[in-house]
Amino acid sequence: MFNNLSEKLDKALHVLKGHGSITEVNVAETLKEVRRALLDADVNFKIAKEFTKRVKEKAIGSDVLTTLQPGQLMVKIVKDELTELMGGDAAGVNLSGTPTVILMSGLQGSGKTTFSGKLANYLKTKKTKKPLLVACDVYRPAAIDQLHVVGDQIKVDVFSDRGNNDPVAIAQAGIAHAKANGHNVVIVDTAGRLAVDEEMMTEISNIHKAIQPQETLFVVDSMTGQDAVNTAKAFNDVLNFDGVILTKLDGDTRGGAAISIKSVVNKPIKFIGTGEKMEAIDVFHPSRMADRILGM
Amino acid sequence: AGKSKVDDDVLDNLEEVLVSSDVGVDTTLKIIDRIEERVAKDKYLGTDELNGILREEIAALLSETKSGEETDYTIPTDKKPYVLMVVGVNGVGKTTTIGKLAYQFKKKGLNVVLGAADTFRAAAIDQLQVWADRVDIPIVKQAMGSDPASVAFDTLQSGVAQNADVIIIDTAGRLHNKVNLMNELTKIKRVMQKVVGDAPHDVLLVLDGSTGQNAFEQAKQFTAATEVTSLAVTKLDGTAKGGVVIGISDQFQIPVKYIGVGEGIEDLQVFNKHEFVDSFFK
């Protein structure tokens, strides 16, 4: 699509060279390309607009006379700005609880159950923790079975209560079970839900209040389009979550949702999912993500 | 009054609405160009007429091949069994859509058989089994980890033996940039043809309605691997608009057949262009 953003910007900026520095007038075409690149990457419409404006302010006055490839200068300004936007506070998981309780949240199919397994495996193998997975999705067909299969794969215990359809009670019982059995991390998997589903949003709010997690994570599919801002904002309003997980980055999506979400809730992106296997988890790198969004 | 002219402001606003519905820049510009052309022709075109024209233009882009013309869950009567293969990336709603579709076909008095050819994802077979039980129809399955093509083969053989009207094959979610997994789909398709020569009669690509521009690449790669013949767009009960299917339907000439509007068994609808377009302006 715009693997050649840098080239395009070179072209758009070619005319500028004769003018010495970037000015309001001569940068318009370039900014259009930047905005276009962001929209093609699924950055939210309004956020792309604001972002382009900020880039313009930074760019104006920059000296392009001495630059051989003004496109690259512009790309650098854009990239630095993007990286900064997605960066911020270094983002590990807060493991201070006894036990540490981690609550997963997100839309249907975003990758919560899979990520619950990956995180448990990561904490077990990399942080020598003894995690427990708790199955609080009482709706999706075979959701409990799915978590058990995942738990078996990574040899992590799974707490479930098949007859019970009250996720708050299951979560609480899960934590009690963890305490009784020496688990120092509890990962609570929940059902997928839409932000507009009031009943389901109330449900997760109730789980959140009841178990007071150290970490509430919002799991989002990196292929998400313009709606990412609405969903992230709505979940954040209800849960005030601590971090974002971007899944399915092993695909070829540009992942502009990362910028949109960060801009709208200002919470760190903590981990990424890069495959279906339990080892396919990585910490988030803002600069790599910026490259990806720009198609570089 | 009420007849303000279509000027740059109106078009800018239109651009925002369309891009914010995931229509994408290219398709949005295409739509705006068409509207500008008509504005140029008819100088007195007002914003009142704009909506009507807009709907016409977007509807025209939604593949001519019957997208949104069907009003019911129909299948051709000359194909028995009618074989439907469902494909798509991870978590879009394939299995759920199969459950809902099976329910609709069953309601029409058709004999439906499901094939559990997702042998990879944790508890995928159990999930499809729950749907088969809900709809009360037979399912053909093997153990987790077995060859999906072999499951599809078995399902077709069993379906033929049971005199099934419709066979629906569930497949594992896969990202379209994974060559091996895409080749596997091609293989499943080829193996099915050993039982029913012209199977599958329909390859349904399921797209998550909240997906952005990546859906284009999905349509492209799944079409290359399996010749997708129809689309379903899921999760439109949320705030996402699913506008990316306009460009996809236009570019690949694949009709949108169904939309998913919830997790329940009844939450499937036959696609209606006009309602779909209207939802952008709500």
Ligand SMILES: Nc1nc2c(ncn2[C@@H]2O[C@H](COP(=O)(O)OP(=O)(O)OP(=O)(O)O)[C@@H](O)[C@H]2O)c(=O)[nH]1
């Ligand atoms: N390729 C890839 N697939 C993933 C990744 N994370 C999850 N998946 C797949 O995405 C699909 C959905 O994942 P789940 O973990 O079931 O998602 P969920 O959010 O728990 O879904 P619900 O419980 O239905 O809301 C499955 O096919 C997973 O294997 C990832 O990082 N990469």
Ligand SMILES: Nc1nc2c(ncn2[C@@H]2O[C@H](COP(=O)(O)OP(=O)(O)OP(=O)(O)O)[C@@H](O)[C@H]2O)c(=O)[nH]1
């Ligand atoms: N709100 C809503 N949720 C849906 C819809 N369709 C499916 N879902 C949910 O989305 C999640 C994923 O659905 P699945 O049917 O498992 O998706 P899949 O494509 O088979 O997933 P994989 O096999 O893991 O690739 C589940 O939680 C479904 O209940 C829909 O139209 N609306």
Ligand SMILES: [K+]
């Ligand atoms: K919607």
Ligand SMILES: [Mg+2]
């Ligand atoms: Mg789940």
Ligand SMILES: [Mg+2]
């Ligand atoms: Mg499935």
